[in-house]
Amino acid sequence: MTILLAPMEGLLDFVLRDILTRVGGVDRCVSEFIRVTNTLLPDRVFIRVMPELLNGGRTFAGVPVRGQLLGSDPVCLAENAACLAALGPDGIDLNFGCPAKVVNRHGGGAALLDEPELLYAIVAAVRRAVPAHMPVSAKMRLGFNDDSRAVECALAIEGGGASELVVHARTKADAYRPPAYWERIADIRAAVHIPVVANGEIWNVQDAMRCRQESGCDMLMLGRGMVTDPGLALAIQAATAMREKRHPLHASPSSHSRSISDGSTITAVEWQTLLPLIGDFWRLVCARLERRQQAGRLKQWLNFLRRRHPEAEVAYMALRTINEPAAIDQWLACAGVPGCNSQN
Numbered sequence: 001m002t003i004l005l006a007p008m009e010g011l012l013d014f015v016l017r018d019i020l021t022r023v024g025g026v027d028r029c030v031s032e033f034i035r036v037t038n039t040l041l042p043d044r045v046f047i048r049v050m051p052e053l054l055n056g057g058r059t060f061a062g063v064p065v066r067g068q069l070l071g072s073d074p075v076c077l078a079e080n081a082a083c084l085a086a087l088g089p090d091g092i093d094l095n096f097g098c099p100a101k102v103v104n105r106h107g108g109g110a111a112l113l114d115e116p117e118l119l120y121a122i123v124a125a126v127r128r129a130v131p132a133h134m135p136v137s138a139k140m141r142l143g144f145n146d147d148s149r150a151v152e153c154a155l156a157i158e159g160g161g162a163s164e165l166v167v168h169a170r171t172k173a174d175a176y177r178p179p180a181y182w183e184r185i186a187d188i189r190a191a192v193h194i195p196v197v198a199n200g201e202i203w204n205v206q207d208a209m210r211c212r213q214e215s216g217c218d219m220l221m222l223g224r225g226m227v228t229d230p231g232l233a234l235a236i237q238a239a240t241a242m243r244e245k246r247h248p249l250h251a252s253p254s255s256h257s258r259s260i261s262d263g264s265t266i267t268a269v270e271w272q273t274l275l276p277l278i279g280d281f282w283r284l285v286c287a288r289l290e291r292r293q294q295a296g297r298l299k300q301w302l303n304f305l306r307r308r309h310p311e312a313e314v315a316y317m318a319l320r321t322i323n324e325p326a327a328i329d330q331w332l333a334c335a336g337v338p339g340c341n342s343q344n
Helices: 014-023 043-049 051-055 074-086 109-114 116-129 150-160 182-191 205-215 224-228 232-246 253-258 260-264 271-288 291-305 310-319 325-334
Strands: 002-005 028-035 065-070 092-096 136-143 164-171 196-199 219-222
Touching: 002 014, 002 232, 014 028, 014 051, 014 224, 014 271, 028 043, 028 092, 043 051, 043 074, 065 074, 074 092, 074 116, 092 109, 092 116, 109 116, 109 136, 116 136, 116 150, 136 150, 150 164, 150 182, 164 182, 182 196, 182 205, 196 205, 205 219, 205 232, 219 232, 224 232, 224 291, 271 291, 271 325, 291 310, 291 325, 310 325
Parallel strands: 002 028, 002 219, 028 065, 065 092, 092 136, 136 164, 164 196, 196 219
Antiparallel strands: none
16 A cells, blocks of 8 residues: 655645654655746745755655646746756646636646646646656546546546556545545546556545545545544554455455454554644744744644544634734643643
């Protein structure tokens, strides 16, 4: 099993990538999108979104990170991809899945799924622009308003030279509403000859096993599920290892249904283990983000964590009206979060 950490604009940035990859189980990350319009971006823009470029293209836990570009002009994307490649990311990823109206209105993200020919042109231009050894991958949804052209789009991306494809198993019209249509990923996987990564609605080990069974994919991308449960990747890896140990001759996705119960016994990272990571997250937020963003970022993560941890619910309710960093630091210290100073 290979597990990727998803790019999520405004949520899964370099700070949270740093923290979540410390927990373990994640094999690779993708940065949030770097928007390309009609200019050649300076290095500082790429580094601001992906400071891992200053660390050999890896998080501080050593997990490789690909830089993601979003745009609709093949020439401009190719020129910026060459600049990004020179900074040493793990690879270049292309965003063909963002559902945001402001992005789609300008022809980017999921809007491109109505134009397979343009998908091909973008991937081909980027592939030509970056060194041959550097992977070029892409992420797509099943379509814009419907999934009727999903396979056509995947074939266009493959034809342009992408070496890997992540499929978020919903259309733009579906947004983030459940369910995710994992079986449609299987249709795409049957049509292309490059590795396909399944993404969407993977919240726990059981979801991961069902997704693997229905999609046929041995590669999964986790987003909100990992933010909610930082131990999810580790739990999936452990459940997979347990299944393969018990059924070494039947390690295909079709055998996963027999081992879903195994995965349910694997617990997430406990709250006491999370406390030092929350402290590290808070310190990184205070050091790297503007003051006006700091309290909101902590509360944003606690809002996700409280779906899994009752202790996070207590913390979120206590801090939801507090915006002064010193007061938050004091509360965290009193709650036993290591490294916080109750005297601030």
